[in-house]
Amino acid sequence: xxxxxxxxLFVLVLTAVNLLIACTKSSPQSGNxxxxxxxxxxxxxxxxxxxxxxxPSDGKFLLRLSNSTGEADLVFSFGPTGRDLRPIAGDxxxxxxxxxxxxxxxxxxxxxxxxxTDGVADITFSFGAPGQKLLPITGDWNGDGKxxxxxxxxxxxxxxxxxxxSDGVADIVFSFGPVGQNLMPIAGDxxxxGKDSxxxxxSKTxxxxxxxxxSDGVADxVFSFGPTGxxxYPIAGNWSDNTKYSxxxxxxxxxSWFIKNANSGxxxxxxxxxxxxxxxxIVGHWK
Numbered sequence: 513x514x515x516x517x518x519x520x521l522f523v524l525v526l527t528a529v530n531l532l533i534a535c536t537k538s539s540p541q542s543g544n545x546x547x548x549x550x551x552x553x554x555x556x557x558x559x560x561x562x563x564x565x566x567x568p569s570d571g572k573f574l575l576r577l578s579n580s581t582g583e584a585d586l587v588f589s590f591g592p593t594g595r596d597l598r599p600i601a602g603d604x605x606x607x608x609x610x611x612x613x614x615x616x617x618x619x620x621x622x623x624x625x626x627x628x629t630d631g632v633a634d635i636t637f638s639f640g641a642p643g644q645k646l647l648p649i650t651g652d653w654n655g656d657g658k659x660x661x662x663x664x665x666x667x668x669x670x671x672x673x674x675x676x677x678s679d680g681v682a683d684i685v686f687s688f689g690p691v692g693q694n695l696m697p698i699a700g701d702x703x704x705x706g707k708d709s710x711x712x713x714x715s716k717t718x719x720x721x722x723x724x725x726x727s728d729g730v731a732d733x734v735f736s737f738g739p740t741g742x743x744x745y746p747i748a749g750n751w752s753d754n755t756k757y758s759x760x761x762x763x764x765x766x767x768s769w770f771i772k773n774a775n776s777g778x779x780x781x782x783x784x785x786x787x788x789x790x791x792x793x794i795v796g797h798w799k
């Protein structure tokens with residue numbers, strides 16, 4: 513009769529062990545038991561184009577890594593001081609990072625940097641007619657992943673685009689826009705085809721005229737955005753890291769920025785203040 517309690521105890525212990533094993537298998541332990549990689553958390557960091565300022569008086573560039581009010585994230589000096597040079601930006605070497613450059617309209621000389629740091633130009637060349645009041649633009653005209661320069665003649669409505677950042681004549685020449693109206697040039701990938709094309713902004717009327725190809729003809733997209741009769745400066749960028757560029761405006765008198773998420777009429781989608789009063793605007797994918 514004493515054996516029965518021992519057998520009963522053995523059965524109860526065995527049952528408890530089996531239950532413990534079953535529970536362990538049905539509820540995996542934490543840690544590295546699961547070999548599936550965790551789903552990455554999507555951040556809201558802006559990976560598109562952001563704005564910046566150039567101060568001709570001291571040759572300083574002040575670049576922001578977000579389109580918002582705040583201090584400059586990158587500050588450096590490049591180029592001579594006190595001269596009427598035009599700031600430009602582009603991906604000159606195809607590394608997916610935009611860096612700055614300068615255009616001297618008096619000499620038709622271009623000075624491009626491959627890094628947003630102090631120092632001298634990495635690329636220097638001549639292109640265009642000196643002293644003709646031509647306006648500089650930049651873009652990836654052929655979709656090869658590198659930006660090259662171009663010039664717009666507001667007096668004649670002619671465009672001159674280069675396929676390489678080097679001496680020589682233009683590779684693409686065409687006419688677009690009215691003659692002698694002093695419209696301001698911009699460039700961007702308006703239709704998401706991987707190639708940049710040109711556009712015009714009329715500060716007198718607040719009208720925009722965008723082309724989907726670098727060729728003669730009329731605008732493919734026309735809309736109104738911004739005040740009339742103000743000396744605002746047109747900008748363009750891929751603000752939200754999608755496949756298409758949209759426009760924006762910079763007010764140098766107040767250091768205010770107005771960015772649109774679509775090339776259409778209406779109010780700005782993003783408005784903020786940044787920079788020094790009177791500084792020149794610049795846009796790029798800085799990081």
